[in-house]
Amino acid sequence: MTIRPNRPLSPATRLAQALHHVEERTGALAPPIQPSSTYARGADYAPRQPYIYRRDSNETTDHAEAIIADLEGAAATLLFASGMSAACAVLEALPPGAHVVAPGVMYHGVLQQMQHHHATGRLSISHYPAGDLDAMQAAMRPGQTALVWVETPNNPDWTVTDIAAAAGIAQGAGARLITDCTATPPCCTRALELGADISFHSATKYLNGHSDVTAGALSVRDTGALWDAIAKMRTLQGTVLHSFDAWLLIRGMRTLMLRVARQTENALAIARHFEGHDLLQSVLYPGLPSHPGHAVAARQTDGMFGGMLSIITKGNAQTAIDTARACRLFYPATSLGGVESLIEHRKTVSGPGFDVHANLLRLSVGIEDAQDLIDDLEQALRAAV
Ligand SMILES: *Cc1c(COP(=O)(O)O)cnc(C)c1O
Numbered sequence: 001m002t003i004r005p006n007r008p009l010s011p012a013t014r015l016a017q018a019l020h021h022v023e024e025r026t027g028a029l030a031p032p033i034q035p036s037s038t039y040a041r042g043a044d045y046a047p048r049q050p051y052i053y054r055r056d057s058n059e060t061t062d063h064a065e066a067i068i069a070d071l072e073g074a075a076a077t078l079l080f081a082s083g084m085s086a087a088c089a090v091l092e093a094l095p096p097g098a099h100v101v102a103p104g105v106m107y108h109g110v111l112q113q114m115q116h117h118h119a120t121g122r123l124s125i126s127h128y129p130a131g132d133l134d135a136m137q138a139a140m141r142p143g144q145t146a147l148v149w150v151e152t153p154n155n156p157d158w159t160v161t162d163i164a165a166a167a168g169i170a171q172g173a174g175a176r177l178i179t180d181c182t183a184t185p186p187c188c189t190r191a192l193e194l195g196a197d198i199s200f201h202s203a204t205k206y207l208n209g210h211s212d213v214t215a216g217a218l219s220v221r222d223t224g225a226l227w228d229a230i231a232k233m234r235t236l237q238g239t240v241l242h243s244f245d246a247w248l249l250i251r252g253m254r255t256l257m258l259r260v261a262r263q264t265e266n267a268l269a270i271a272r273h274f275e276g277h278d279l280l281q282s283v284l285y286p287g288l289p290s291h292p293g294h295a296v297a298a299r300q301t302d303g304m305f306g307g308m309l310s311i312i313t314k315g316n317a318q319t320a321i322d323t324a325r326a327c328r329l330f331y332p333a334t335s336l337g338g339v340e341s342l343i344e345h346r347k348t349v350s351g352p353g354f355d356v357h358a359n360l361l362r363l364s365v366g367i368e369d370a371q372d373l374i375d376d377l378e379q380a381l382r383a384a385v
Contacts, residue, residue: 083202160293
């Protein structure tokens, strides 16, 4: 198998060709799947490196990791069975008693796991309002804070955090910065190049893009003790991404650029159409000049803002729920980043403990025709009032 990272070529070329992959024996352009759970020792009875047992790693997952590492400009990438198992591995790899600074509103699963570690006394968590760098700075305990977590743009109102500034705050206090930029995958935002130490993505979302895999990716700027501890956690817990799912992920990533460009175009068209709409209180999308994070987002995404936006309906929570129910094209499903459009009433999904506007509908815009999507939302909004 030949995998040739080739940095001077543009990301679109590298992605489309899956790192110029050609199977040497047959010339096949599609990469193989290697499902073996175990590997025979060599004639000298020594284990054949690097593959011994699939709970450590396998060739197909390594290939998918090489594609992401190349895209991120990372020293290394690890793929997990889900975004959550990747996030949990990071938290569990921190030394007992470590202090973590994280947004008060963020992806609910990661927040719940942080709260669990805090409640059991293994980690101590301080929260800052998402995007508020002064509050982040004030929450730092120099010498004790091990990790600063940033989600940008942040679920579900798409608050934008300046990654370079956050890296300065974290590293200035001796901590590491981890970014969750799931909503703007590495064809938009390369967090390591902006100063983050670890880049987290739920690869379930844009990286795979077809709503048929759960996967999580961690990429690191410099390997070291924390990275080794994270990798060990993956092996011990058996959360390495399965080779079949890695193969689907490779296939999905080959069209990442095309999909996200189209999703951005569609999201912009929808945001522009519904901004100031008589049945809406607001449209939240970093691609709109009216969004408070617009300028930073434009810089951090090369203008490719992604397909995630939220709308806040007039009326009450029931009006919002009825709007989601009345859609014919947008599926009423959780998750994001797939080729098909989804709509979700966040308050219903995240539950009462989370600080989410009761009328907020989160849209994950797919690659369908923009006018069809606009027409669907128009009829749903009118049906709900
Ligand atoms: C989905 C998601 C996660 C969790 O990833 P899974 O693949 O669902 O485990 C974490 N952060 C964000 C922003 C997400 O959207």
